Amino acid sequence: MAKQTKSPAKKKYVFFYGFGKKHTEGDASMKAILGGKGANLAEMANAGLPVPPGFTISTEACAYYSKHNSQYPAGMMEQLKAQLAKLEKMTGKKLGDPRDPLLVSVRSGAAISMPGMMDTVLNLGLTDKSICGFIEKTGQERAGWDCYRRFVDMFGDVVMGPSTGLTHHDFEVEMQRLKDKYGAKEDTALTADQLKELVDIYKRVYQQKVKKPFPQDPMEQLRLSVNAVFGSWNSERAEKYRQINKVTGLLGTAVNVCTMVFGNMGSTSGTGVSFTRDGATGEDKPMGEYLINAQGEDVVAGIRTPKHLEEMVNEPDPLWKKMYAELRAIMARLERHYKYPQDVEFTIEQGKLWMLQTRNAKRTGLAGVRWAVEMATGRDVFAGKAQPKILSAKEAVLTLHGNDLEQLLFPIFHIEEEKKAEVIATGLPAGPGAGVGKIVFYAHDAEAMVGKNKDEKVILVRHETSPEDVGGMWAAQGILTSTGGMTSHAAVVARGWGKCCIAGASALHINYDTRTVTVGHNTLKEGDWISLNGSTGIVYRGQIGTQASPVVEAVAHGNKEARKHPIYKMYKQVSDWSDEFRKMKVRTNADLPKDAAVGREFGAEGIGLCRTEHMFFEGERIWAVREFILADSKEAREKALAKLLPLQRGDFEGIFKAMNGLPVTIRLIDPPLHEFVPHGAREQEEMATRLGLPVEKVAQRVKQLHEMNPMLGHRGCRLSITYPELCVMQTQAIIEAACNVEKKKVKVLPEIMVPLVGAKTELDYCARIIRSVAERIIKDRKSKVKYLVGTMIEIPRAALTADQIAESAEFFSFGTNDLTQMTFGFSRDDIGSFLPAYLNEKILPVDPFQTLDAGGVGQLVEMGVKRGRETRPDLKCGICGEHGGDPNSVKFCYKVGLNYVSCSPYRVPIARLAAAQAAIVR
């Protein structure tokens, strides 16, 4: 910018469009400068479509205006005048001409669609003089005055309103008064004379508020309108919108000055909007509305109820049937041209169709997938009907957003029922899908209720969940927490299972004693029904009907019938394409054989993270773990571990079988020991009794395990270094399990992963134990099992010293959850108190626990890969943090050369798609 403003006279700020390719100066590629609307108008003009001609003032002019205290850049005004003169010459009309005036609309348009900015001023150029010429030339007296009163209203409201307080309402009041006076029910019932009277009234209203008469110089009207558009870029509403929607990097808005066409010139005129295909279901059928004898604002403002587009063919005047056909043809042409369904605006002026705008249509995930599949296969997935093929498979894959597939995977509410349901709170959409059930407050209650009656549906409601709650979480239909973020325990576990979860619904006041939850004045009690929409974060009172996902039925539950469902077919098609194009592997995170199997069915090519400690909580095992923790000597610890060994070995056998032929990365114990002991007095007493110890000893040990910052405490490989016998037992369980299943012809590829390594010496220490235990077993059993020893890279220092660590590590797995915590200095359990402010103030563009922070944490990932491979060129690198299932993060992983990403089973298809997109774009 700095350079450009130095020689502003040479810079082009105003671009002409219309009258075909020859005269049009822009195209669709110039969105950054012309805005979306301007670029598409130019593109349509280039394509020879009927676009009312005009010109676009560039976003760069807006940027200059914003930065230079509302001054235009040098040369802009001259260019504007020159383009206006060209427009006047080519249309044969002149702005403000009392005989045949050119009327124009002025519309904002940034590079992406953005509510909150000044939208539209229509009919600009009308004055007390030019109105006569307009009426004379068109013969439309009533339409003329209707245009004029609309113009005064819009100009007053939109252009002058922000500085004077004048609003549309001020005019509406007068219109109503006039309608009452003449007994007119609808606006259209007002006669030309009545509208003329209204114009006079409107001008008085204008003068009262603005303290100046309504401007009669069309150039002044135009100048003020341009300023208003520019000014609205920095309006509070627009800023807020950009903040909320994380819109960054735009210069400003463009201003489109377009020749007016009139949908309000009687019964052969009209205006409307339409999607070229259904944006909700994805069906290949236009979804639009129109109004006869109206200007565009009427459709949007809802003054009159518009008709469905298809009704056009039933209008009494056969002209409309023709118009419909023309419009459909243009819509089809636009889809082919843009290779994407469009959202268009059109006006019909006395039987002539004009296209005012086109843009890529917005849609649901389901519709997005259907569009992509149908546009590329040329076949309706539901009806089987043939369609034109518009896209190649690669192009189709690129039209999808990362999370579109998600909507195919989870049960969803019946849309109409959800619309009517009572919202009681909102939280973070932490686990996908819909969940309906009775409120329970304790995990053991949830387990017990479902244990007694397997059709019982419960929702577990907690301040937050802990590893002890997993049984109840699994039993529940959904989980609702009042604290915690997108990566809280509840959220991570729920997503891992594809289970519905809403986290951090802070309006909930949970009272465990009374077993009630209060929101505002509402109190719900245990047993009351609630419904959670885990995709939006909304909590509803009562039961909303749901429908299951055919994809999950087919994939995870092996329901063969579900494979015939069109939604499954779409999923399958996208997945097949993903696998065809992607070059990076996708694994799954799974701790249990059943999760591993689901991940594999969803296309995972191995396990990227199997957390051994999750196995420690199940059933009786926790008691062996606790015995270990309370033990006073190495011998006593080994005795306790000996009880765990066969159980762990059994788990690993199950996982190895489920992943036959695929690699399985097993992480040694990671969490601090205090997570395995109870903190309540009653539970400690129980523990003392079971372990035959004085309760004081239990209490003392629990206290001793307390840490100020457990995240940075005695955990990960630090446990294996202080208690090497733990590392011995786990290695033994893994390798013995591998040997056992290998005998049963299972192909097993264990990768033993040491967590929380920050220095090569830590890995050396653990790897020495692992390799010596493993070699001994393999030799004793005369087995041929091959295994790898590698490490998590999750501590900044590990990435910084990856060249050294790679001397001992045969693979790296980036643990970007912890790496993000330490690189940012953010405890993800505690960011709730400041993250909202950070996102609001745009201090962070997104939650870095959801999307990998490429600029900071990503530097360490890239450094880790690069340095690691300097030492060991064939070093296998993957990622096993939550980011492995986030589309943007997956793309980053591909860019920095990871061999695989790993994510929860239900995100595997999403990761596969993102990996394909990354490979195609590259």
Add this chain to the structure above:
Amino acid sequence: MAKQTKSPAKKKYVFFYGFGKKHTEGDASMKAILGGKGANLAEMANAGLPVPPGFTISTEACAYYSKHNSQYPAGMMEQLKAQLAKLEKMTGKKLGDPRDPLLVSVRSGAAISMPGMMDTVLNLGLTDKSICGFIEKTGQERAGWDCYRRFVDMFGDVVMGPSTGLTHHDFEVEMQRLKDKYGAKEDTALTADQLKELVDIYKRVYQQKVKKPFPQDPMEQLRLSVNAVFGSWNSERAEKYRQINKVTGLLGTAVNVCTMVFGNMGSTSGTGVSFTRDGATGEDKPMGEYLINAQGEDVVAGIRTPKHLEEMVNEPDPLWKKMYAELRAIMARLERHYKYPQDVEFTIEQGKLWMLQTRNAKRTGLAGVRWAVEMATGRDVFAGKAQPKILSAKEAVLTLHGNDLEQLLFPIFHIEEEKKAEVIATGLPAGPGAGVGKIVFYAHDAEAMVGKNKDEKVILVRHETSPEDVGGMWAAQGILTSTGGMTSHAAVVARGWGKCCIAGASALHINYDTRTVTVGHNTLKEGDWISLNGSTGIVYRGQIGTQASPVVEAVAHGNKEARKHPIYKMYKQVSDWSDEFRKMKVRTNADLPKDAAVGREFGAEGIGLCRTEHMFFEGERIWAVREFILADSKEAREKALAKLLPLQRGDFEGIFKAMNGLPVTIRLIDPPLHEFVPHGAREQEEMATRLGLPVEKVAQRVKQLHEMNPMLGHRGCRLSITYPELCVMQTQAIIEAACNVEKKKVKVLPEIMVPLVGAKTELDYCARIIRSVAERIIKDRKSKVKYLVGTMIEIPRAALTADQIAESAEFFSFGTNDLTQMTFGFSRDDIGSFLPAYLNEKILPVDPFQTLDAGGVGQLVEMGVKRGRETRPDLKCGICGEHGGDPNSVKFCYKVGLNYVSCSPYRVPIARLAAAQAAIVR
């Protein structure tokens, strides 16, 4: 090594020395290969000193031997034989010659002195045959048999002992039996025949344990001895020693084979050791011992009580006076030659002086400083007597260890009293000096007792301290904690004040209820006297007398008389030299005017870190802080802050005045808010009463402030972003204070520092507030105050994105405490549970909170400086973590181009010295 072993035949493994420069193949620079002893023997031979000739087998041979299963490198044995032949030729004696045998000693010697390895075998070459030649040639029958029995004993114990269990004791028993038999009281009373008898007995003892006769082939004796030395390098004791003393990077030990000289040839022979100067006090006076008619081991083993070296001049035989003069002359020459006081071994054989070894002498910090000052100034600092000038000032500075100055700064125990005192526990030497007082368990008690009687001496004994305790900590003579490490709250605060502190004395069991502390079977109660040696970490029962440091008297207490004390003069001299040579600035960390003044007196050139929150605890302020925390609205928070404003402003005025003309870096509030609220029910009630709030509300807010990982929680700039009014108030206090003192002609240079920044946007947000508030005040007051806005670099991401952050930051200060925590993933409050294992297992070479981890954390510091200066070439960079006072870390800081280091006031002289050393070496 790999390359060298490929052509081993060409490699030189055995180096000759003796007979002057012409024949000597090594020198003092070759310590890595010849070991310290071998290199110094060669160096002395080169200098023409009387050294018994011999040869040295290199450390590289030892390394090869260790790695290749006890094989010599090819060529070594041939070289050894050739050098032996040369030695035989030049001495005219032959090993094992029955007429005139060459006897040798075999001694280990690594590059640094290291106990635990095989030490010495004397008289090697004696056999049943050669003993006759020896006696015949020397005429010393008794000495001959004495040598032989010593040889059998040493060879059996040292060479064969490790593999057979034979020990010195096995021989001692026989010696005693023989002495009893003949009624001999002392060894020297045994006659030649009796000793001959003893040799036979010894050989039998040998054969019994070794199952082989005592070897009669001298080459076999030599080979076995060399193997024993090589083998001892990997002995458990030697490994342990290297571990404990963090000795790394050595190849192995060398083996010195030296012609024997005999101190046991009657009354004109003798042996001894001496320091050239006193290693305890530093006085320029030899400190040594000798024995007449003895071999070296007798001095060391303490069989006979040696005499003080000076007594030599009083021996009846005037020969000894001459010997003394010769020895003194050689010692003086060695000091000049090595430019450092020496620790020598010598033997006098029938009136001829031989030097057997020399090495740099070990000494106390006090002695080290005295040596440096006296050797460079040529004047005794106590007596004023002239001495030869041996060193330049630069050389003198380089002889000092970083912490030597520390011993000059703190009160110390009277040495004799301390020796006799009863040790009750040990902990970490967390705060320097000596502290004596009565036990108190509560900070408020400490304050109250000293408040009532200012001569009351108390020691505050706590599990750990917290910011609420600072009043009592200040009042106490010393602080003793049972948990926490070198960087725990107690340790950091105590060091900041130069106060005695022992942390983590885990044997203490403190019972606050009974007000007792139990160690093992001892129970001490409140009011009992204890004494702490903060430099060693030892806790004593009772009162030990102390003496104050004249340096502190002079510098910190302004006692002019103390400036005349020689210790002060030495301190002053070293400090002056430090300032002359160093190029990096040294600042101090200080929160209060009195600390700032002390730091300045110790030579600080500004404040590198003024922690504003420490001011929040004093007196009534805490109530305003708590009101702020409990407030429900921004207005209420601003009201509470308005009470703090004048107090903070007053503090800053005091600090600015104390640092007139020097820059003051003020860090905005850093700790999480929960540090300011009480966690006990009683205190919360008090708080509720004072603030006029329901106690539930207080309890709820305290609970809400609880964090899982407060280190990574809502603190630092995150507070200023969620509560911008806090940033406003602090800026106001700083800038208003600056304007106020400026009017009083104080030159004020405030540097406002934003803590815990991880992203440029965070700093932008805070800097915008700071600059707008500051500019407004400066403009209103028509002031000319200049200020800077900068940031801590203490989060890994800040270092990674330093190029961006430097766009907003005018200076960087590396907060290496937190940076170390996050880069390693270590909570310094919690490392106690695994750090000891990490140091033991050599997983970490040192505690990274004490010495900056150059390889990991240091990478981020270097990256931060480099990237920051890419954006802003003149970016001022400093360090304000605890590392700023650690000599090695200071050197690192200089290397990476920091402009200054900042440390606690009492470490400023140490940092100045380290900075000087860094600049000289560079």
